[in-house]
Amino acid sequence: MPETETAPTLDDVALAARVSTATVSRCINDPKKVSQKTRDRVEAAIDKLGYTPNFAARSMAAKRTFTIGAIIPTMENAIFARGIQAFQEELYQHGYTLLISSSGYKAEAEKEQIKTLVARGADALLLIGHDRDPAIYDYLERQRVPTLVAWSYDETAQTPSIGFDNRTAMRALAETVIAKGHTSIAMISGISQQNDRARLRIEGVKDAMLARGLDPDTLDPIEVPYNVNDGASAFVTLMSRHPRPSIVMCGNDVLAVGALRGAAELGLNVPEDISITGYDDLELAQVVSPALTTVRVPHREMGRNAACEIVDMIEKKRKGVSQKLKATVVERASVAQVQ
Amino acid sequence: MPETETAPTLDDVALAARVSTATVSRCINDPKKVSQKTRDRVEAAIDKLGYTPNFAARSMAAKRTFTIGAIIPTMENAIFARGIQAFQEELYQHGYTLLISSSGYKAEAEKEQIKTLVARGADALLLIGHDRDPAIYDYLERQRVPTLVAWSYDETAQTPSIGFDNRTAMRALAETVIAKGHTSIAMISGISQQNDRARLRIEGVKDAMLARGLDPDTLDPIEVPYNVNDGASAFVTLMSRHPRPSIVMCGNDVLAVGALRGAAELGLNVPEDISITGYDDLELAQVVSPALTTVRVPHREMGRNAACEIVDMIEKKRKGVSQKLKATVVERASVAQVQ
DNA sequence: TTGTAGGCGTTATCAG
DNA sequence: CTGATAACGCCTACAA
Numbered sequence: 001m002p003e004t005e006t007a008p009t010l011d012d013v014a015l016a017a018r019v020s021t022a023t024v025s026r027c028i029n030d031p032k033k034v035s036q037k038t039r040d041r042v043e044a045a046i047d048k049l050g051y052t053p054n055f056a057a058r059s060m061a062a063k064r065t066f067t068i069g070a071i072i073p074t075m076e077n078a079i080f081a082r083g084i085q086a087f088q089e090e091l092y093q094h095g096y097t098l099l100i101s102s103s104g105y106k107a108e109a110e111k112e113q114i115k116t117l118v119a120r121g122a123d124a125l126l127l128i129g130h131d132r133d134p135a136i137y138d139y140l141e142r143q144r145v146p147t148l149v150a151w152s153y154d155e156t157a158q159t160p161s162i163g164f165d166n167r168t169a170m171r172a173l174a175e176t177v178i179a180k181g182h183t184s185i186a187m188i189s190g191i192s193q194q195n196d197r198a199r200l201r202i203e204g205v206k207d208a209m210l211a212r213g214l215d216p217d218t219l220d221p222i223e224v225p226y227n228v229n230d231g232a233s234a235f236v237t238l239m240s241r242h243p244r245p246s247i248v249m250c251g252n253d254v255l256a257v258g259a260l261r262g263a264a265e266l267g268l269n270v271p272e273d274i275s276i277t278g279y280d281d282l283e284l285a286q287v288v289s290p291a292l293t294t295v296r297v298p299h300r301e302m303g304r305n306a307a308c309e310i311v312d313m314i315e316k317k318r319k320g321v322s323q324k325l326k327a328t329v330v331e332r333a334s335v336a337q338v339q
Numbered sequence: 340m341p342e343t344e345t346a347p348t349l350d351d352v353a354l355a356a357r358v359s360t361a362t363v364s365r366c367i368n369d370p371k372k373v374s375q376k377t378r379d380r381v382e383a384a385i386d387k388l389g390y391t392p393n394f395a396a397r398s399m400a401a402k403r404t405f406t407i408g409a410i411i412p413t414m415e416n417a418i419f420a421r422g423i424q425a426f427q428e429e430l431y432q433h434g435y436t437l438l439i440s441s442s443g444y445k446a447e448a449e450k451e452q453i454k455t456l457v458a459r460g461a462d463a464l465l466l467i468g469h470d471r472d473p474a475i476y477d478y479l480e481r482q483r484v485p486t487l488v489a490w491s492y493d494e495t496a497q498t499p500s501i502g503f504d505n506r507t508a509m510r511a512l513a514e515t516v517i518a519k520g521h522t523s524i525a526m527i528s529g530i531s532q533q534n535d536r537a538r539l540r541i542e543g544v545k546d547a548m549l550a551r552g553l554d555p556d557t558l559d560p561i562e563v564p565y566n567v568n569d570g571a572s573a574f575v576t577l578m579s580r581h582p583r584p585s586i587v588m589c590g591n592d593v594l595a596v597g598a599l600r601g602a603a604e605l606g607l608n609v610p611e612d613i614s615i616t617g618y619d620d621l622e623l624a625q626v627v628s629p630a631l632t633t634v635r636v637p638h639r640e641m642g643r644n645a646a647c648e649i650v651d652m653i654e655k656k657r658k659g660v661s662q663k664l665k666a667t668v669v670e671r672a673s674v675a676q677v678q
Numbered sequence: 679t680t681g682t683a684g685g686c687g688t689t690a691t692c693a694g
Numbered sequence: 695c696t697g698a699t700a701a702c703g704c705c706t707a708c709a710a
Contacts (some may be wrong), residue, residue: 007482009703020681025705035679052458056398057703060686065395075420077622085414085441092440097459100439101431102424119391120436143346228626257626264628283416287567287596288627289603348687359697364689374695396687399702 008049017045028053059121067097068310069117070126073105077254078282079226080128083150086303087126094311096123105225107194111136118143124310126150130157131196146313146320150306152197153324160313160320162306166197169295169327170204170249171211173277176329177247177293178212181338182275185209186245187221188234188255198223201251201279224255231258232265239266239274246275246338253278253285256292256334271336281330290333298325347388356384367392398460406436407649408456409465412444416565416593417621419467422489425642426465433650435462444564446533450475457482463649465489469496470535485652485659489645491536492663499652499659501645505536508634508666509543509588510550512616515668516586516632517551520677521614524548525584526560527573527594537562540590540618563594570597571604578605578613585614585677592617592624595631595673610675620669629672637664 014021019038026033027042034042045051059065068091072080088098099117103110110127114136117125124146137159140147149161174185187205190198206216222237224230231250235258238248250256256278263270270276270290278285278294285292302325313320353360358377365372366381373381384390398404407430411419427437438456442449449466453475456464463485476498479486488500513524526544529537545555561576563569570589574597577587589595595617602609609615609629617624617633624631641664652659 010705011703021704022682022706023680026680029705033679038679052454054399054703055459056395056404057686058705059395060393060399060688061703061705063686063705075414075424077417077420078415081414081416081420088440097438097455098440099436101427101437115391116436120394228622261626283567284623284626287600287623349689350687360688361690361697361699362695365696368689372695377696393687396702397689399686399704400688400690402689402702 007054008051009054010051012049013042013045013051016049017042064123064314065121066095067099067120067122068124068126069099069101069114069120069122071110071113071117072100072102072128074226075100075102077226078284079252079254079280080151082299083303083306086300087150087307088303090304090307091311094307096311105191105195107132114140118145123314124148126306126310127159128152129196130154130159130161131194131199146310148306148310148313148320150302152200153322154196155322155324160309160322162302162309162323162325164297164302164325164327166200166327167204167207169329170201170279171207172204173279173293173295173329174205174208174249175212176331177249177275177277177335178208178214180335182247182335183214183338184243184245185214185219185247185249186238186241187219187249187251188231188238188259189221189223189251190226190255191223198251205249226252226254228254228258228261231255232262233258235259235262236266239268244274247277247335248274249277251279253280253282253292253294256294257284257288260288260292260334271334275335277335285330286332293332293335294330295327296330297327301325346393347390348393349390351388352381352384352390355388356381403462403653404460405434406438406459406461407463407465408438408440408453408459408461410449410452410456411439411441411467413565414439414441417623418565418591418593418619419490421638422642422645425639426489426646427642429643429646430650433646435646435650444530444534446471453479457484462653463487465645465649466498467491468535469493469498469500470533470538485649487645487649487652487659489641491539492661493535494661494663499648499661501641501648501662501664503636503641503664503666505539505666506543506546508668509540509618510546511543512618512632512634512668513544513547513588514551515670516588516614516616516674517547517553519674521586521674522553522677523582523584524553524558524586524588525577525580526558526588526590527570527577527598528560528562528590529565529594530562537590544588565591565593567593567597567600570594571601572597574598574601575605578607583613586616586674587613588616590618592619592621592631592633595633596623596627599627599631599673610673614674616674624669625671632671632674633669634666635669636666640664 010021013024101113129152153163192199209216222234224234259276278292281294281296349360352363440452468491492502531538548555561573563573598615617631620633620635
């Protein structure tokens with residue numbers, strides 16, 4: 001392995017292959033513009049020297065970084081992990097690198113991170129959900145940074161999105177539990193401010209209630225951050241309501257696990273004394289007991305498709321097209337049949 | 340907000356502040372070399388234009404990218420999430436960006452990703468654990484890429500590391516359970532090939548057995564990938580051994596949760612019929628029932644410290660110094676007192 | 679099909 | 695303390 005101290009450059013390759021740097025560059029970026037013969041020679045030289053293009057130089061000259069930025073609300077639980085991993089793998093296939101940062105569900109932090117990623121020259125951005133200060137979308141437009149939204153689908157939004165219809169999926173889940181005889185429904189939601197997914201899941205439950213002759217105003221959801229502790233205490237609060245609900249629907253699996261813990265603290269059996277549902281179908285959902293009835297989200301598919309779409313947006317310079325994925329109800333043991 | 344179509348450059352700022360580009364550059368990179376007066380003028384211009392340095396250009400000229408690469412085995416469960424998040428936050432404070440990729444616990448994939456990150460000009464690399472092909476360390480050395488290992492501490496290794504002593508921590512846990520009267524111990528480990536953490540945890544249990552007069556050879560651990568399903572089936576296998584162990588120690592919490600599920604499938608009560616332990620103290624560990632006795636790892640501290648260390652290695656061009664963090668036994672409900 | 683040469687936005691070395 | 699100016703490594707018209 002004759003690896004020298006300093007990395008070989010285009011010049012070195014050109015010299016070794018007895019061609020100009022332009023030709024070497026073409027071989028790499030647009031091989032069909034080079035004759036087979038010289039291409040072979042160049043490729044041999046590249047191999048021999050172990051040449052890899054210098055990304056900074058390439059970025060500067062081409063005005064592209066082959067980097068895509070993604071800002072997710074959190075890496076700390078599994079909500080986004082599977083999808084993002086798939087996103088990254090697919091991106092890698094296309095020669096792009098993913099730059100991830102997490103905002104901790106804070107709008108201000110997200111705004112700052114968007115600017116950082118743009119300053120770093122991200123060729124495109126993946127954002128979670130549609131809800132954010134319109135000024136951000138203006139900024140992105142002015143900077144000409146293609147943007148795709150995931151984990152949410154909204155055909156009416158300006159920004160293209162790949163995700164599922166949170167409202168419809170949650171409605172389906174709610175109708176399922178209503179069909180099981182539950183008429184007194186409570187809900188623990190994530191903070192719905194600046195979070196369309198949380199908001200739409202609430203709406204979904206209300207839709208179902210309305211459709212089945214229940215009064216949506218009685219839902220009165222409690223909103224808490226997405227973590228186990230807050231889920232548990234919200235659950236305890238709900239249990240002191242009169243009349244006591246027969247089911248607590250949660251904005252996601254993490255909250256539902258919290259609710260489960262709250263129930264244990266109160267000495268309530270699930271689902272005999274109280275039913276609980278989640279959303280997301282994280283691995284967590286199958287692991288707790290009882291296993292959670294929840295909504296399964298096609299994480300990997302979403303990640304892969306988002307990657308393909310965003311690469312297309314960049315390379316074909318065209319506006320992204322939205323894609324609606326199916327989210328399905330998964331029934332497990334945490335919901336009882338009533339009566 | 341007079342934001343123009345194309346981002347402002349150093350030249351624009353220099354023009355606006357009536358100084359040379361060199362001065363503007365100094366203001367940004369080494370402010371104390373510029374007089375207060377001009378500095379004020381330059382900063383005003385920067386603000387007014389909303390200037391942000393172009394990273395690609397800066398990287399090329401400075402031969403640094405302000406990017407640090409990290410390769411973790413997986414993002415799919417929470418094992419590395421907390422630590423990496425802390426790592427990233429701290430890095431951000433120092434003006435660096437983190438590039439993460441995950442290898443899926445595959446050595447070949449890791450090798451390839453290392454090369455990608457180096458090609459992208461990462462100023463330094465964070466790797467998980469020490470075990471890997473020595474050729475990789477050679478390569479990194481030749482390329483002059485500072486490298487730090489985390490999640491493992493080994494003072495004898497060439498590469499500096501920040502982590503905990505997996506062996507000692509696991510030994511402490513094993514001694515705790517032995518003190519509770521367990522003499523028939525079984526173990527579900529992660530794949531120990533190319534994974535010093537898994538390997539050392541096995542050794543830790545054996546150390547304890549030896550110290551307490553049990554025969555380490557009877558441990559005979561089963562090795563499986565770190566996921567719930569494999570943990571569950573390994574557990575079932577173990578339960579058919581004669582004599583049946585009174586406790587199953589697992590290589591991490593994910594496997595322990597699998598074991599818990601395996602126990603449920605077999606109709607065994609934990610800890611009455613069988614005790615189980617984990618490692619890592621993920622949120623998961625407190626959420627399952629019974630809650631897991633496990634080893635708590637200082638994830639955030641490790642991430643933060645690793646960030647500070649790696650920045651120092653880059654900026655002071657000095658070899659990193661290893662750091663041993665404390666991992667402590669956390670007793671919960673999944674281990675019974677025997678007799 | 680191939681080569682020439684200018685430029686991308688910074689940093690850093692020298693003078694002044 | 696400040697200003698020219700030469701790199702940095704690659705891409706891409708434009709020419710040949």
